[in-house]
Amino acid sequence: xxxxxxxxxxxxxxxxxxxxxxxxxxxxxxxxxxxxxxxxxxxxxxxxxxxxxxxxxxxxxxxxxxxxxxxxxxxxxxxxxxxxxxxxxxxxxxxxxxxxxxxxxxxxxxxxxxxxxxxxxxxxxxxxxxxxxxxxxxxxxxxxxxxxxxxxxxxxxxxxxxxxxxxxxxxxxxxxxxxxxxxxxxxxxxxxxxxxxxxxxxxxxxxxxxxxxxxxxxxxxxxxxxxxxxxxxxxxxxxxxxxxxxxxxxxxxxxxxxxxxxxxxxxxxxxxxxxxxxxxxxxxxxxxxxxxxxxxxxxxxxxxxxxxxxxxxxxxxxxxxxxxxxxxxxxxxxxxxxxxxxxxxxxxxxxxxxxxxxxxxxxxxxxxxxxxxxxxxxxxxxxxxxxxxxxxxxxxxxxxxxxxxxxxxxxxxxxxxxxxxxxxxxxxxxxxxxxxxxxxxxxxxxxxxxxxxxxxxxxxxxxxxxxxxxxxxxxxxxxxxxxxxxxxxxxxxxxxxxxxxxxxxxxxxxxxxxxxxxxxxx
Numbered sequence: 001x002x003x004x005x006x007x008x009x010x011x012x013x014x015x016x017x018x019x020x021x022x023x024x025x026x027x028x029x030x031x032x033x034x035x036x037x038x039x040x041x042x043x044x045x046x047x048x049x050x051x052x053x054x055x056x057x058x059x060x061x062x063x064x065x066x067x068x069x070x071x072x073x074x075x076x077x078x079x080x081x082x083x084x085x086x087x088x089x090x091x092x093x094x095x096x097x098x099x100x101x102x103x104x105x106x107x108x109x110x111x112x113x114x115x116x117x118x119x120x121x122x123x124x125x126x127x128x129x130x131x132x133x134x135x136x137x138x139x140x141x142x143x144x145x146x147x148x149x150x151x152x153x154x155x156x157x158x159x160x161x162x163x164x165x166x167x168x169x170x171x172x173x174x175x176x177x178x179x180x181x182x183x184x185x186x187x188x189x190x191x192x193x194x195x196x197x198x199x200x201x202x203x204x205x206x207x208x209x210x211x212x213x214x215x216x217x218x219x220x221x222x223x224x225x226x227x228x229x230x231x232x233x234x235x236x237x238x239x240x241x242x243x244x245x246x247x248x249x250x251x252x253x254x255x256x257x258x259x260x261x262x263x264x265x266x267x268x269x270x271x272x273x274x275x276x277x278x279x280x281x282x283x284x285x286x287x288x289x290x291x292x293x294x295x296x297x298x299x300x301x302x303x304x305x306x307x308x309x310x311x312x313x314x315x316x317x318x319x320x321x322x323x324x325x326x327x328x329x330x331x332x333x334x335x336x337x338x339x340x341x342x343x344x345x346x347x348x349x350x351x352x353x354x355x356x357x358x359x360x361x362x363x364x365x366x367x368x369x370x371x372x373x374x375x376x377x378x379x380x381x382x383x384x385x386x387x388x389x390x391x392x393x394x395x396x397x398x399x400x401x402x403x404x405x406x407x408x409x410x411x412x413x414x415x416x417x418x419x420x421x422x423x424x425x426x427x428x429x430x431x432x433x434x435x436x437x438x439x440x441x442x443x444x445x446x447x448x449x450x451x452x453x454x455x456x457x458x459x460x461x462x463x464x465x466x467x468x469x470x471x472x473x474x475x476x477x478x479x480x481x482x483x484x485x486x487x488x489x490x491x492x493x494x495x496x497x498x499x500x501x502x503x504x505x506x507x508x509x510x511x512x513x514x515x516x517x518x519x520x521x522x
Contacts, residue, residue: 029168030336031329034175034322037393039305040400045408050301054418057425062470063295065414065477071300073310073487078200078478082294085286086203089276093199094192096277103184103191110181117177121163121170130156164341169333176326183319190312193486195275200478202272207288208471209265213258215463220254223456226442227251230449243449250453254460290467293474299414302484307403310485317392317399324385324392331385335378403483410480417473421466428459428466435459 044050053064074080078090094100134150165171227247233239273283308314372378438455441447481487 028166029171029329030332031168031172032325034179034325036318037308037321037396039308040404042304042404045304045404046411050411051415054415055422057418057422062418062421062425063297065295065418066298067301067411068298069301070303071298073300073302073481073484075487077481077487078196080296080481081200081474081478083203083288083292085288085292086200089203089272089286090196090199093195093275093277097195097275098277100188100191100195103188107181107184107188110177110184114174114177114181118174121165121174124160126158126160128156128158164339166339167333167336169330169336172326172329172333176323176330179319179322179326183316183323186312186316186319190316193312193482196486197478197482199272199275201475202268202275203288204293204471204474204478206265206268206272206285207290207292208467209261209268210287211290211467212464213261213265215467216254216258216261216460219456219460219463220251220258223247223251223254226439226452226456229443239449246449246453250456290470295474296477299477299480300484304404304407307407307485308400310487311403311483312485314396314399314403317396321389321392321396324389328382328385328389331381334381335372335375407480407483410476410483413476414473414480417469417476421469421473424462424466424469428462431455431459431462 050067050069053066056062056064076087079087132155163170227244230239230244230247234241234244269283269285270280272285273280276283276285302310308318435455435458438447438452442449442452
């Protein structure tokens, strides 16, 4: 419908102009701007120089390892162990883990909270209303003798309101919410890294217990064989009863060592089921062996100054520091004036057809300034925010120190693991060769039962220790990948220049221009 009334044109123009003015940004942000903490000035994680490569031992997991300083940590670092079964297991865990689902939902909640607050504080609030009512008017109230009249009253209007953020209090609050969402993002990445590391080490532990059970069962079979020979010789009077009892005791001690290993294996399988988001009774857990894992020959080592960009826990601590800094600005902003402006245009008529008539238009424009004059708690509020920032700063420093120590501990462990494995491999080879000779001598009557028992005990223990040393080296290699941050930050993104909040706000403006009721269909 074309409106010819010039006054109505003017009124509509004023309303639109006021809405445009209301959307203008504020002038300044009170409080200090956030500055990222400087990286650590450490040149190395350990006091001595890293060796060119670790010690060498026999076998696939005994090969030397080289540290590639400054190398990139792969995102799917677990694939460096060249185990298809492990890769499949971790993929299942990343898809079905309740812990990861909870972290992702918490991240989405934090991001949507930011978008919600951004929409209500950065943009004017525009509301429309449409009403109709039936009224009875009594003329006698005004001294008139005419009868009462009943009439209809229709009204329609649009109101626009906005609080100017001249000193940046709202923007600091949004900054804090954005940093809180960043914190949840890093928590999610940390949970993902932890999940992959836990599945990896649990699979390796399963291989360890299975291998140790196999070795112990084989030794038990050999001891039973020796016990049967002793019993036959006892019948012939060639050995004493005490010799038979000594062998029997050794057999039962070996047998007794198997149930604890099986218990550990069963617990590890239950852990793997939990990590996969399944129950222990229904989960199908693959069986791992040491041969399923290859030791990575080259391990990337992030330099200390870059570690703060690679570890999710450090980034999360930095995000909390950002939150505290923004909250400090919010506290300071409470001492500055608050300016609000509202405008509205409405129409009232006795009939629906008259709502757009030139004489039915009503408009208003109002503004107010609120300046705190006396607030005894203002100084304490600001000091409280400063203390929160100081605490966050200390926590960040502690997180960095813990990360540096974590990497140093794993580097020491890898070097010592290689040396331990080298010695265990030599010891296992020697004890097995010695046991073979003593068994031959025992069959010929050249050695006593005591010497045979001693050799068997040594062979059993060195084999079990060798398996433990092999798995420990594999597990510590996985721990170094985890200590490096798992490589998640190195993923190239096509839209890296567009932050998550920019995209979410744009989606909110595009798809959420009207207020949606929870019952609305998607």
